[in-house]
Amino acid sequence: MTGADVEAIERATVAAVAPREALEIGGWLVALNDGTIRRAASAVPLSHKLAADPGVIEQIEAAYAARGLAPAFRVADAPGLQAVRAELARRGYGFEQPTLVKVGGAAGMIAAARGAAAELTQAPDAGWARVFTSEGFDEADGRHRVAALTRSPDAVYGGISxxxxxxxxxxxxxxxxxxxxxxxxxxASRRGEGLAGRVLAGLATAAQARGVERIFLQVEEGNAGARSLYRRAGFTQAWRYFYWSR
Structure with a gap:
């Protein structure tokens, strides 16, 4: 990944989860939001080579405090951010939830599908939203995710019905x-049938229609099933990050 790739992915990530507000402070993109989506409620460095500036971190903390939010940071375990991680630890933050950023291509996603690609729509409907609050998923978290993803600019929605x-x-x-x-x-009742792979293929088809081949996603390191799916679709790890909070 080039430095330009890192910045583009981080900007695209925050835009997609549509926080209520986003600021730029000293090389950080600061997503300000309530709810359960941590990517929409944490500050992320726009480079994997960033000095630890206590004054900048204080400004970020103040931005969260002014909105009644707890400060949180999303930091890659890249060597160039070691000083940042040390400064957060010094300030009483701990880290958790290792998450992988993985990159792939539309062609690989399409080739890996077992069956017809998902149908696409320009906006989610009630059936699409229902999956997020169905058995096995946290209902409150599902509602937050549906609301955020519905706000995503320039998005398409894939579904298998x-x-x-x-x-x-x-x-x-x-x-x-x-x-x-x-x-x-x-x-939950239909996992293991290749449906998720067909959704990926539909989304990849939409990307190719726009002339976009490069695709990224994020997955928690402990989610073995999802990681296996993405590996079959040709995704490889770009970096890993942790959430830092008090």
Whole structure:
């Protein structure tokens, strides 16, 4: 990943999860939001080579405090951010939830699908949203994610349905030269049937239609099933990050 790629991916990530407000402070993109989506409520450096500036971190903390929010940071474990991580630790922050940023291509996503690609719409409907609050998913978190992803600018929504029932969904958002995949969910009763792969293929088709081949996504390191799916679709790890909070 080049420095330009890192910045583009971070900007595209924050745009896709549509926080209520975003600021730029001293080389950081600061997403300000309530709710359960941590990418929409944390500050992320726009470079993997950034000095630790206590004054900048204080400004970020003040921005969260002014809005009644707890400060949080999303920091890659890249060597060039070691000083930043040390400064956060010195200030009483701890880290958790290791998450992988993975990159791939539209062609690989299409080739890996087992069955017809998902149908696409320009806006989510009630059936699409229902998957996020179905059995096995946290209802409050699902509502937050549906609301945020509905606000995503320049996005398409993929879904696999049988009759009136939507079984698997996902979103592709476009920006900064990349397509990004978000909100991948499959009804608990239908997992293991290749539905998620078909959703990925549909989203990749939309990317190719726009002339975009490069695609990224993010997945928690402990989610073995999702990582296996993305590996089959040709995604490889670009970097890993942790959330830092008090």
């Amino acid at each position: 049988e009759g009136d029932l939507t079984l698997a969904v996902g979103v592709a958002a476009f920006g900064h030269g990349w397509a990004s995949v978000h909100g991948m969910r499959t009804d």
